[in-house]
Amino acid sequence: MREFRHDIAGDRVTVHVPETAEDLDRFREWLDRARERGPIAVDTETTGLDIYRPGYRLRTVQLGDAHDAWVLLYERGGEHAQHAREALQCCGHVLIHNANFDWLVLDEHAGTPLESLAPRTVDTRILATLIDPRQQSEGGIGTGLKPLSARWVDPTAPDTQAGLQSVFRAHGLTKETGWAGIPLMDPTFLLYAGLDVILTARLEPVLRREHSRLGIRPELVQYEHEIARICAVMQRRGLLVDQEYAEPLARRLAEEAERYRAMAARYGVTKVGSSAQVAEALAGMGETLTERTKSGALQTDKAVLLPLADLDRDWQRIGAREPNPLANAVLRAKRAKKWGEDYAQGFMSKLDAHGRIHPAIAPLAARTGRMSVTDGLHQLPSSDHVVRRAILAEPGHVKVSTDFVAVELRVLAALAHVRRMREAIAAGEDLHAFTARMVWGPDFTPRHRKVSKGISFGKVYGGGLDVIVRQTGAPEAEVRSALAAYDRVYPEIKRAASRWQRQAVANGMVYVSPVGRRLPLDRDRTYAVTNYACQSTARDVLGQALLNMEAAGLLEYMRLPIHDEILMSVPAEDAADVARETERCMTFPLFGVPIAAEAEVGGRSWGSLYGADY
Known part of the structure; x- marks a missing residue:
């Protein structure tokens, strides 16, 4: 048995690492006693974040309470993996920080179904976000385990994280490669893994007390856990990629990016990503730029260049002026590069063994509670079909998209x-x-x-x-x-x-x-309260729609929540009926104002809903 002692908030705690059958028996004895005292904190260490990529490994499973942590060496397989699986099945209530990730890891790699674990879970990240949703860069505490623990448990909590990064460097590893490459029995790695569950166990009662002090409703906590579970189910299912379309698309977009870079070069801009070059060239063409960055440099981001190119946020002509050719070239060069590398190539690089990608859905991403989706899928212009064409419904299915009608103004x-x-x-x-x-x-x-x-x-x-x-x-x-x-x-x-x-x-x-x-306000931006009120409530309207759709038996068809839209893959013969039922689930009153939705049935690809021919 490896054991490590550490001080947390003046208490001596112990991280146990079983190595033999007798050590694992001691773990089971501890677990039987600990389960009677209260919930068990659970965490995992893995080789990275891409849960569904071939070669992904679950390295350790940690269980613990406020004083003891047990790091089970899942990567060794055999009895170690078996004890971890059995422990997860027998725990009545568990605490997890950022549960969506660990639910999916344990579902995919430890035979612990999401449907079994989620109803038994309290996510301390959800508890913390409902107290203060701001990240540290916004003046908040942050929602990561270490900054939260530093605030609520022990100011020295982040120290092991810094120590682990030093160990990564000592092994010639980076932050990205360290989790897969660090030796399994490295003492700093094992201590770090064990302390996380102890910190989670200590964090939960403190956050609960803060909830009570602030009057945060238990119903809101339960609601957020249900939304997180639904989002995890959608992420697990993933999106089927049309590989025969995506590969040539990447090449075509690379050529398009090069063509527009050449156009920009005619106006003296050799690097379209150089704000200084773009600003100087635009000034030479008679354009007046007024917006500046915090450092005082002239801004030439998309918000500045779109009006100069006479384009709105959806890249449609405004008709207010003659488009500036340089602004147009810079915008299109950067967009083609992003679409080719982040989307077309990105999809191909993230495929699982079944030809799917699994974008992470963050149920509480923004300060207002608005959701986000990784891989840039929530940032696509509403008029675009080029990238969306790469995402397919299941064989024999069609895409159905249901969107709220003017939900922001109704809210x-x-x-x-x-x-x-x-x-x-x-x-x-x-x-x-x-x-x-x-x-x-x-x-x-x-x-x-x-x-x-x-x-x-x-x-x-x-x-x-x-x-x-x-x-x-x-x-x-x-x-x-x-x-x-x-x-x-x-x-x-x-x-x-x-x-x-x-x-x-x-x-x-x-x-x-x-x-x-x-929803905390910044003192110099109190006017943002209208935005926060509307965006937050619109998000909760979407959340209620997700719950309604699950209750109606539609969860198996649901794929992504994108802003105010829910994307589905539905058997072609049932599409019309499912579309009507989805509209019903997304239609309800809000303080006397009807929230309405409209469904559209497309073809095989997501892009078919935006003009693509397939």
Whole structure:
């Protein structure tokens, strides 16, 4: 038996590493006693993050409480792996930090089904996020185990993490290769592994007390665990990739990127990623750049270049100006490179043995609780079919996408009690056209509707005058006048924003959403409260839809939540019925405002829903 002693918050704790059959018997004796005292903390050490890649290994399984940790050498197989599997099956309640990852690791590599483990799990990361969702870079505690433990358990908790990185370097390994390459019996590695479950076990009761102090609802905790489980099921199933399409797509996009780089070079830009070169060349073409980075350099990111190329966020022509050819070339060169390398090549490099990718779905990614999906799939323009064409439904299936209808504005109308907006929704009106008619009168034009749409989303997302001008291409004076008229048409929005800001200030700069979610505000950005309120509630609308769909028996068809859309793979003969049932699950009232959804049945590929022919 290897044993390591360590001090945590003034207590001496022990990490045990069984090596013999007798050692494993001692572990079982400890487990029998520990299970009677309370939940068991569980963790894993693996060779990396790509759970479904060929060659992936589960190295250790750790179980522990506040004083003892047992590191089971799963990689050795035999009795070590058997004891780990049996222990996981017999634990009544477990604590895991970032459970989605360990659920899937243990499901795929340790014969412990997600469906068995998830209902018995409390995720300390969920508990912590509901207290403060901010990362350290945003002024929060962070949601990783080490920074949380440093805040709530012992300030020296991150020390072993730094020590492990030093060991990686001593073995000639990097942070990425270290987990697979470090010797299994390295003492620092084993101590690090064991301490994580002890820290998790100590963190949980502290977070529970903080929940009680802050009045965080137990129902919200349960809700987030259910959403996490549903997202893990979707991640486990993964997405089928059309390899015959993706490989040539990567080559074609590489050629496209090179063609647009050559165009940019004609204007003196030899590196399209160089902001200084792009800014200098644009200035030489008579363009005026005003936005700067924190270091004072002129910004030439996508938000700046799209209006110069006369393109909106979905890469559609605005019609406000003659497109700047350099801005257009830089944008398209960078996009083609990203799509070719991150998507087409990225998909091929991440395939499992069955030709699938498994994007990680983070149920609580943003401060507002909004979900995110890795591999960039939540960042695709809404008009794109090129990348989406590479993602296929199952054989004999078709893709079905169900999207909420103007959910942000419906949420805003519900939360702020916007009378005219509610009336327009109830009457089935196009909200943007209704707003344009209220602002400009019955003879409004399509351009007026676009400006109205920009103002509405500016209210929801926190975009001010400059952002709306840039995105719509309308003159500043016109947008300023329309903003004033908008506030007269919908005075409740401004009043609600002021009320929410006052409530947040009185609550220590924290806005509390209708479901009890705590959303910290930055003191210099209190105006963002409207965005936080709407985005958070829209996310919870999506969460409720996921629960409704599972209750209706649709989980087996669900593949991804993307913003306000749920993507599915459905047998072709059942597609129409499933689409109607999905719409039903995603339609319900929110404070008297109907939340509505529309389903679309496509072909075999995701791209078919966006114009692709397959």
